[in-house]
Amino acid sequence: MGQKNMRFIATVAVLCVISSPAFAEIVKIGIAGPLTGPIAHLGKDAESGAKLAITEVNQRHIVIGGSPITFELVSEDDQGDPKTAIQVAQRLVDSGVKGVVGHLNSGPTIVAAKVYADAGVPQVAPVATNPTLTTQGYKTTFRLMATDNQQGGTIASFARRLGGTGGIALIDDRSSYGQGLIDEVEKDLRAQGIKPVAREYTSDKAVDFSAILTSLKAARPAVIVYGGADAQAGPMVKRMTELGIKAAFVGGDGVCTGDWTSLSGGADEGQYCTQAGAPHDRMPQYKAFEERFERSFGKVVVFAPYSYDATMLLVDAMQRANSTDPKAYAPVLAASQYNGITGRISFTSNGDNKNGSVSVYQIRKGALVPLTN
Numbered sequence: 001m002g003q004k005n006m007r008f009i010a011t012v013a014v015l016c017v018i019s020s021p022a023f024a025e026i027v028k029i030g031i032a033g034p035l036t037g038p039i040a041h042l043g044k045d046a047e048s049g050a051k052l053a054i055t056e057v058n059q060r061h062i063v064i065g066g067s068p069i070t071f072e073l074v075s076e077d078d079q080g081d082p083k084t085a086i087q088v089a090q091r092l093v094d095s096g097v098k099g100v101v102g103h104l105n106s107g108p109t110i111v112a113a114k115v116y117a118d119a120g121v122p123q124v125a126p127v128a129t130n131p132t133l134t135t136q137g138y139k140t141t142f143r144l145m146a147t148d149n150q151q152g153g154t155i156a157s158f159a160r161r162l163g164g165t166g167g168i169a170l171i172d173d174r175s176s177y178g179q180g181l182i183d184e185v186e187k188d189l190r191a192q193g194i195k196p197v198a199r200e201y202t203s204d205k206a207v208d209f210s211a212i213l214t215s216l217k218a219a220r221p222a223v224i225v226y227g228g229a230d231a232q233a234g235p236m237v238k239r240m241t242e243l244g245i246k247a248a249f250v251g252g253d254g255v256c257t258g259d260w261t262s263l264s265g266g267a268d269e270g271q272y273c274t275q276a277g278a279p280h281d282r283m284p285q286y287k288a289f290e291e292r293f294e295r296s297f298g299k300v301v302v303f304a305p306y307s308y309d310a311t312m313l314l315v316d317a318m319q320r321a322n323s324t325d326p327k328a329y330a331p332v333l334a335a336s337q338y339n340g341i342t343g344r345i346s347f348t349s350n351g352d353n354k355n356g357s358v359s360v361y362q363i364r365k366g367a368l369v370p371l372t373n
Helices: 004-019 039-059 084-095 106-121 131-135 150-165 176-192 210-219 230-242 260-264 286-298 303-321 325-334
Strands: 024-032 067-077 099-102 123-125 141-143 169-170 198-201 225-226 248-252 272-276 338-340 343-345 357-366 367-371
Touching: 004 272, 004 303, 024 039, 024 084, 024 106, 039 067, 039 260, 039 286, 039 303, 067 248, 067 260, 067 303, 084 106, 099 106, 099 303, 106 123, 106 141, 106 176, 123 303, 131 141, 131 176, 131 325, 150 225, 150 272, 169 176, 169 210, 169 260, 176 225, 176 367, 198 210, 210 272, 210 367, 225 230, 225 357, 230 248, 272 325, 272 367, 303 325
Parallel strands: 024 067, 024 099, 099 123, 123 141, 169 198, 169 225, 225 248, 248 272
Antiparallel strands: 272 357, 338 343, 357 367
16 A cells, blocks of 8 residues: 555544544533422423433534534432522532523522522523522523513413402412412402402422311312412312312412323313413424424423523524633523524523513313413
8 A cells, every 4th residue: 555545544534533523522511400309200301301402412513613512411400409409500510511401490590590600600590480580680590481470460360360259369389489479479469459368388398288278168269379389289189179179270380281180180170270481382393392302201291392492592602602611602692582492582681581471271181271361
C-alpha cells in the first residue's frame, strides 16, 4: 500500500474518532419531582416526558459551539417535600447540570429556585402553579402552566355557575399548591359576593376523609372545591358517595389526571376538574406526541407534555445561543417564542408563560371530557 493511501486512511480514521458520539460533549439536564410516595405516578409521568425529549434530541446529533452534543438527563427524587427539594437542587447543581426541568409541586419548586438562581442555572417548572414562584425576582426561573391566580378565577366562576344558589365548600391539602389554589378560589368567590359555607383542610398524605366530609355534609354545599392531588381526591369522592353527599366536586389540575377514575373506584363519574392549558384535542401536536410517548412509557397521566416542552425549551435556547453556558443561553431562553406540544410558549418579564390558559373537564365514562367554561 502506498504512503499516500496510508495517510488518507489515517486521516479518515482520525475524523471518524472525532465525529464519533462517544467523543461528544456530555451536557446534563436535571429533572426533579416526587418519584416515590403517594404522587410518584405524577412525578414519573413528568420524568418520562423529559426522557422522551432527551431521546429525540440526541437522535438529531446536535452541534453547539462547534461540538457534537449528547444530552443526559439526571433525575432526582424530591419526594414532594420542600426540605428534600433544597438538598436535591444542590445535588443537581453540584453534578454540573446546565439547566433544570422542575420541580413538580409548587412548594419544592419555590424553595429550590433560590439554589438554581444562586448557581445561575436556568429552571423551567413544567407545572408548578403557585404565584410566589415567579415573584422572587430570580432571572433563572420560568414556568409553563397557568398560575393559581388564573386557575382560581376559572374554578370560582365555574363553581358559582355549577352551584346556582347553593353553597360552596372548600378543602385544601395544606401544601403550597393546594392551599395556594384554594386561597385564590376563595378570594375570587368573595370578590363575587359569595362567602363559602365552609373551608376544611387535610394533608397530602391523608387516606381517610370521613371527619371533614361528615362536617361538610351538615353544611349541605352544592359544590365542593378541592385543592390537592388525585391521590387524595380519589378516595375523597368515593367517601362522599358512601356518605350520601350529593354535592358536585371540582378539583384543580393535580386532580385532573388519567388516574383519578381508578383511584376513586369510578366514584368521580360526572365530577369536574380543571387543567392549565388547552385540551389535548386542541393541541395540534399532541396526538403525534401521545403515540411516541405510549410506545416507550405507556399512557400519559397528565404532566408529560409539559416536562417534554420544558426540556425542549432548554435545548432550543442553547441551540439559538450556540452555547450550553447558562450565562449565555438564559437571556435567549427568556426571549423564547416556542411552539410546543402544550401550545405557544413565551415568557413575561418575571418568567410566567404569557399564553397560560385553563380548561374545565367532566369525567364521563371514566374519561376527561373538555367543557366550554
